[in-house]
Amino acid sequence: MNTITNLLTVASMAAPDGEPAKAFALGEVVPEAGAAGGPGWAGLILLFPILSLIACGVFAALRVRSKLPAFTTVGFLGASFATTVALYLGHEQPYVVHLFDWINLSWGEGATATTFAANFALYVDTLTLLWMLFVTGLGTLIALYASEYMEPDLGVGYSRFFAGVSIFLFAMSCLVMGDNLVLLYLGWEGVGFASYMLIGYYYTRPAAVAAAKKAFIVNRIGDLGLALGIYLTWHAYGTVEYEALFRAFAEGGLATEAGGWQTAAIPYLFMIGAFGKSAQLPLYVWLPDAMEGPTPVSALIHAATMVTAGVYLLCRVYPLMTLHPAALPTVAWVGGLTALLAATIGMAQYDIKRIMAYSTVSQLGYMFLGVGVATTYAAAYHVFTHAFFKAVLFLTCGAIMHGFAGQLDLRRLSGLRQMPGWRIVSYTMLYGCLCLAGFPYLTSGFFSKDKIMIEAFVTEGPGFRALGVIALVTALLTAYYTFRVWFRVCAGPKHYEMGDDHHGADDHAHGDDHGHGHHEPHPPRLAINSVLVIITAMAAVAIFLAPWLKDMVKSSSAGGGVPVVAGHEGGFWADPHQWMPLVASLTTLLGIGIAAYLHLLNRPAADRLRSGLLASPATRWLPVAMERKWYVDEVYHAIVRAPLWVLGKAMWAVDRWLLDGFVVDGTASLPRRLGRSFQPLQNGLLQSYAVSMAGGVALVALLVLYMPELLEALRGFRGGEG
């Protein structure tokens, strides 16, 4: 059986990508592109989205009213994807491609010479390529989907939308391909900005603006953790470049004890960053709100790609995650608990897009659980499969939203699969749901989730078995809430109510030229349907990609997290590899069965169950709290935002009344008051002038008499200081 300690050793050995060990000194200059032999055209992957952004900017300035921005973006992103594929086909060894200098400082001479180098340079290994393949691939497809989805906004926000998508792709490419932590940070905040811009796409709606703001600010909390982690990494190892870092790490071995808190804190700081970006406890609250953005954005950014950046970060710096023995178990526990919590909330929501959002949080929890139980391979596999099936789910939600004028309430939609033109949506959604639920053997989600749950039982760690049980319970809940959606929306009797807004943009005038004016749903057309089919097919193909993915992860910096499969003694029940598929299958089928009973076969039973729970005072808190998302937003408001606001007000009062009013203005008014106090002296009475004159003369006389003593005293005073 693997234990954490074992894996840590593996990690440290696998880290330097088989490079010969070299003596590492503080600030050693890392070999640049020429030496490492990376192809310079890899930079095109970053350049294409920038070109696309510029083009969209020009189109916006020219007020183009056609679909030109969309097709330009699709073209550039497709080129980016093609470049990535070419890069993948020619890939053998990890290498660095130096594009241009960014932050590059050096000081000191000789032995104390120090450099800080964070350049625009790409680090290409198999992990990079894995991520880039699905990021650019899905990016292209979803941009194509959006060309149809966003058409009500033609000429209004159309160019802005595709500019946002281009920025996102650029930033995400920097995040994944950067050869140093600072460039990763650029991408990290860049995707945060793209997310901000796109969540707030319908900027006249206060809810969208609030959600965008919340996403950026909550992410910033995580970003601070990441930034501090980068500072500490540089402080401890003298570099932020992966290649040098992994080499330094291999040289120093497990510096846990020797490095003291300075190295031990690094994994925790990175973790905070990852939890922020990937919506884990306690920073997950922004993701469900992010659904205010247009649905293609939710699919691309808030399901498939950006939110997996946290998993990518932990895989990328996986060797560093082993700097403290409790770091990975912390990740595992946070992931497991997030998965469970989000699933319970997802069960009680009615907005299908929100349910998908919570399921994303929950599935991200699984991925972190995977990283935490030291199986980066399973985590990356789940990232990969999830990217496709969750994209399908969001895109089908988007198609429904698009066709039913913003209707997302699962109580107001039913029997979609029987409606003309909605068949592709219904059945691609069904496959997406099966993947999410982990339907045995036919779906990629089953295999990837299984691998994570198996490792939770295999790996030795604090409470990992309990985490495995939590993961199984979560799988049950997931199957239930996923099929609650499908049985409600796609199956059952035909029934629908149109939504009351036009893609949420109540003031975007596009009523009559388009299907929404009259209250008839309009089914998706070619662009949406073809993208749905392609991505669904990819989700199915992913079943067979497990060995390929294993190789990809193994030869990267996360290679330490590919479990070594060892024989297990003691028969069927002693080996999780054997019993897990069976148990997981039964769990899933049970969940689907419950959903089928409550939401397809006997829908009134669901209402009776709910009203039964609500009727009893002992149980009514449960559905209410789940619906109200366990009051987490309210609690955060009460313990973080409100006190800070009060503090701000208090500081403002201190500034105005105490510092400026009392101290500054008070001091400034002293001369005037002093003057006022002497005013009575100038009373024009001769005798009082005589008295003051006499007093003055006496004072001068005294001074003259005692001058030497006074000076002596003064000198003593000054000497005392010196």
Place this chain on the structure above:
Amino acid sequence: MDPMPILLILLPLLGAIPIAFLPSERAKWIATAVTSVTFAVSVIAAMRFGAKWTDGTFGFLAEIGWLETVGVTLNMHADSVSMMLVLLTTFLMPLCVIGSFSAITTRQKEYYAWLLILQAAMTGVFFAKDLIFFYVCFEFTLVPMFFLIALYGGDNRSAASIKFFLYTFTGSLITLAALLWTAWSYADAAGSWAMAFDIPTLTEHARTLPLATQSWLLLGLMAGFAVKVPLFPVHTWLPLAHTEAPTAGSVILAGVLLKLGTYGIYRFVLPMLPDAVAAYAPALGVLAVIAILYAALICWVQDDVKKLVAYSSVSHLGFCVLGLFALNPMGLQGSVLYMINHGLSTGALFLLIGMMYERYHTRDMNRVGGLGKKMPVWATFMVFFVLSSVGLPGLNGFVSEFLCLIAAFTATGDAGLPYPGLLGPWFAAFAGLGMILAAMYLLIMTGKVVFGPLKEPGHGHGDHEDHGALPADLSPREIGVLVPLAVLCVVFGLQPTVLTDRLEQPVERLLVDAGYPDAVRAELQRRAGETPARMAGDRPAAETAAVPTPTEVPANVDADADAATIPGAGATGAPDPTDLALIDGRIPAPPFELVKEPVDG
């Protein structure tokens, strides 16, 4: 003798003359021409600066006599830091002038003349090689600014202008006293006043002064510079002045005038007083961190957009000061970068707010909002510069903020570091919270002003009709003002090496010449030798009472180094004369009497 500095000061000064004699409609065009020509000349100057950009020494030496009997001159010189700040000034001025076209409709002659005079004074500060010349320019910036606020400001302009003037003037007087004392002490030691006001000479002299004297000088110098920066708790003049100043006034105030404070710290405090700075760096760092968080929290509860950005300057310059007192090359470079980047992005924000104010005559976020719908171009620029100010990587603000923070983080007393420091991770962690707060207040502001449902102040107040001349969205003139700033934000965000390559040598030279690594190490040893519970930044005077305990100091400290830890002896090791000696006999008959000479000792 290089004419460039003289030219750059004289051009705007002379440009003010025709404005006085020609009709007032032409004033703005003359000012535009003069500032543009000055900018062109400064670019030529930058090209002629050549190798001096990177070798860290001073160039552009110009020697002009003035009051030669007392050693006061009009000498000028420049290193790359001053050149950068001069370029920032000459770059911002034409934008300020062009940006004022529609806002200033009365008393135009005076307005543009004061702007030009202000430019000359600011350029003088950065070029000055002579202490008195420096101080004259430093103080003279107050006069044009006073009139700009008092004549063209908002409703509360007279109070704001008086507070601005008196507050900063009081601070600078104390600085003057400290500087004069240093000059006098030099003259006393050298026996001549010949070079007593030469800044490089004085700097070298001041380093030799004992710790206690340096500490008093630090207090004196910081009195003026900290007010100018402004550093908590002497910042309260700034929000008022910013809010009431006309747009161009705010831009110059934020863009250049605040930088006089940080430049003063860079040029005087750091090189002159290494021992005292080492002793007080943590205390000043704490003040900087307080400024960052305190001002950021205040920003959050503001309703007036301009006041919000004004307070954000206090918060941002906290980072700048933090970088300076990290005492390592990274921090100094980050800090100089911060000066420039803050000038660009905050200057642009003030311009944008001015453009909004010209159209709506309010800056109250509760009354005006959702302008993205009505002014998409304005909104795009607003979001862009907000992001630059928030420190989004890829734009300029990030690089400087990042460098200041990482410098503070790594400014530990680690013996292995080439430049040990006296701050540390906690400083960066707390200052980093300012990053989160900055995102909060700036995005909340953006959310209200740019996004959300359109909200315009109700019609019928009568005074809102006069913006008929301005289009609903930005005019080409206004776009033309903003584009150069935006371009520089991107360039400095992606190619900061343009600046950092030119700063590497100067900042390292500063640190090495002032003996920082040793001063900091001495301070660290001094602390290690004392009770561990002692707080950083205690009064050095208290150290006379503390008995050095040789048994507690690290083993590698020998007797000599031990002597160096005795307070008052300074880092130079040799027992310096106390300043008592200066009062006594050896005064070389100054040409004018600074102190009444007491009885003969």
